[in-house]
Amino acid sequence: MPIELRTITIEPLRNNYDHLEKRFGHKPASRYQEASYDIQPVENLHYRPTWDPDQTLYDPTLSRIRMRDWYDLKDPRQLYYGSYTQARARQQDTEEANFEFVESNGLVMLMTDALRQQALDLLVPLRHVAWGADQNNMMVCGYGYGTTFKQPCVFYALDQLGIAQYLSRLGLLLGGQDALVAGKQAWMEAPAWQDMRRYVEDVMAVRDPVEVFVAQDVVLDGLLYPLVYERLVDDLLAVQGGTAVSMLTQFMTRWGAETRRWSDSVVKTMAAESAENRAVLEEWITQWGQRAVAALAPLARPVAVDTTDALMTEQIAAFAGRAAKAGVTIKLEH
Amino acid sequence: MAIIARKPYDFPPADSVEHYHGDQLIYMCWGHHLMFAAPFMTMASPKTSFGEFLKTALEPIIALDPDAAKVDWTKVEWTRRGKAFKPALDKSLQDNGIVHKEYLRFDTPGLNTVCG
């Protein structure tokens, strides 16, 4: 005889909220869908902004990119707040364990001064790049349209704050407070960093939220993360005895790979929407891409030395390949 | 006082009279009759006579109050813009000077069955 554990079975009146049934039919929706779709106000906005009366409070025309439905831009990772913090807490645990391991085993002492200096020169000023990326993504989240597009950007922004903090801790661990001072000085004054700083400041001056997303997340981070964390740190520094550094940047390596899946998919959907969108994306990715390549090469040179040019060519090809998969043809020079 | 904004800031009201297809809004408040939680918003053509307006737009909605049937419109005390007001029942709203979004309060002394 079967045993009924539930006290009663009640037939629900409906499976979900009206707006989700309209989009996805009468089946129960996922937590991601419930948390994201249609939750931004759309109509009957009350007042014009005093900070810019030409705009409406939620204004899809701030961008040159046009979408019939901005909710087409979904996040393949399906992150909403709950799943986002769970994922980052796990990664944070690993990263914390890595810091702990490097510190308690004195791994930093095993590196040569020269190697340690190389790592500091490359990585410490990047904490300012990360802070720029944080602000740029807050801009996209604040002024973009449609929650499925904007929500990943607030996650991205705070991730970049986390990364800036890991890079600061890395600097403190490898070179103490002086390393942070030196890193900031390089960021402000060293010729090798000036194209990069100009890039970041120029992106911060852009007020088209999708262009900011493209210039920062797609282009700059799309080139920077594979180049710096996968090639310069994990390959080049690691083989010279810098495994410790590679452990301390593991969060960034994995995070870069994870977020590229999202940003690539956004570009793909936008490009597939219309020829006009594709043309705008091509223009942005080419222009910003060219500048990003020029800004990154001098940072790679002290670590990659003779192989810098080959490395840049390889990275450009990989980047253009990803863009092509997303439906955007670009050609960058090095 | 004027708004502080980064650029010229001037937008039309969302409920100006041209949105009402020839009609206008009139707000009506029955003094000391708080069974009706708030003043009413009514709508009528400015050419309607005041008496006709009371009959068609106001009487049906105040009928729920036990005092409604006892109201004698000729004895009602009217207030407009804080001052006593004597509307002519046979003249149009317009000719009574009642503009779009005018607020009129009427008191019926002696009638206070529920909210004494």
Place this chain on the structure above:
Amino acid sequence: MPSNVFLVLQSNDDTRAIVDAIEIDNPKATITRQPAMVRIDAPNRLVVRRETVEEQLGNPFDLQAMHVNLVTLGGNVEEDADEFALYWDN
């Protein structure tokens, strides 16, 4: 007349030691237990000391972990690794 600062915590096993510690360190505090929460009022100043919580708990405790069970507070906040304080300046 001093103004009261206050702290409201969820009432559960995690906060038992915190409330006990507050009672020890703040003799003037009044503790009111309500359904699902505990309210603590004190004239002008209230302090949660990490050391006292740890003694009550028998384990290390990070004051930032208190946020998980915090419902609300009133007063200026001052927090470092050893102490979480609420105060009014008047």
Place this chain on the structure above:
Amino acid sequence: MDTKARQPKLGLREKYRLLTRDLGWDPTYQTRETLYPYAEYEGIKIHDWDKWEDPFRLTMDAYWKYQSEKDRKFYAILDAHAQNNGHLNITDARYLSAIKLFLQAISPGEYTSHQGFSRAGRELPGVGTQVACQMQALDELRHAQTQIHALSNYNRFYNGFHAFVQQRDRMWYNSVPRSFFDDAMTGGPFEFVVAIAFAFEYVLTNLLFVPFMSGAAYNGDMSTVTFGFSAQSDEARHMTLGLESIKFLLEQDPANVPIVQGWLDKWFWRGLRLLSLVGTMMDYMLPKRVMSWAEAWNIYGEENGSALFKDLARYGIRKPKGWEDASKGRDHISHQFMLGLYQWSFGTAFHGWIPTDEEFAWLSEKYPDTFDRYYRPRWNELRKLAAAGTPFKNYGLPMLCQTCQLPCLFTEPDDPTTLCHREVEYKGERYHFCSSHCQEIFDHEPEKYVQAWLPMNQLTQGTSGGGGLENWMKYVNLVDGQDNGDFEGSQDQRNFAQWKHNSVSNQA
């Protein structure tokens, strides 16, 4: 080379400074004005952003750790609630009216806050302030999402929840919270932070959440208690951001004081008007009561507010202008509001009802000076009409306040028998208000409030579905006969009784 020996160990404060403040820099390729274009026009003068104090010093690693812990707990309880028909544990399905109103009116406000803090987190050019605003932006997204998740299960079994998204933009009473948050967001970044983080979160949020969550606990609604407490655990941070922002602005320049005072006057009153919804939930909608609105106002408004403003007096800040009128309205607003909701319940996506005798007794005990004298006679009349089979439905559209957008249903501060009314003429148009303070808010920025999308004034233009009640109901996704009307005889009432019965008997 031993770096550890060379470097002194960093204190928590110093380390936090290096991990946040030190990330910023002075731009040279672009001007500060280009990168932070909205930072100055409000007239607020900041001389030194470094003077900003962050009391909690939360870094992202700790943020992820603690927030994920909270969310793990939250979703575990939510899953259990759904699996065990937790909705049958509530005291009565009538209770759900409060929760429906919450999802329709308050949760969208959480999302709007998320948007506003995202903008403030980008526009305010001080790293410490930016980081605090950014974390709050993320938290507010969390609140919107946990609320939608928590109430999703009720939506499956009860009416009135299903169209909260459409109703956010279209339902008449939701224009009260919508215009509130739109107002804050269309102000500059400083006004936004003062409005939401200080006036709303610090001065008023305790009145909203704490009694409301206790109410949920009293009424067996574990899922609301859980999202409520979970959200509240972030509030301590938000309230502190609010208080620190105010102190920072006041300390930076004496010229900021009158600007801030003006914002406090405005936002205290706007917030209070918004919260009159909550007073009504507390006094009328909870089958099992926690405390009255009057008691909550005494504790969280009067007592705590007085302590706060005493503390701020040294900066030259006084209590908000509307404070006295708020106290005078304490014993009236919930009754006036509920009487309105009852007579307009054909147009609300939750149920209204007439209180029971037992509830009358509670109300007259909690409001000895006002209930029996002013409100019981009206309820008695409504009862008489309902008993006669002609329940009182007020089909007259209410006049709305141009500023707060509530029906003008509140009485004069010193005369509870006369509806309060103020009016002004501006550029040839007439505008009406529920109170002196709402009129004053309009007078300061008439260019803003003339744009207000007043639902009743739109309905009569035929823009809300094409005119007529039936079209309007379609426009707001209101299912007539299910979502609205009297709780007595509703589908929610019948279903709940049936399911509850089945769960303790051997049927089905």
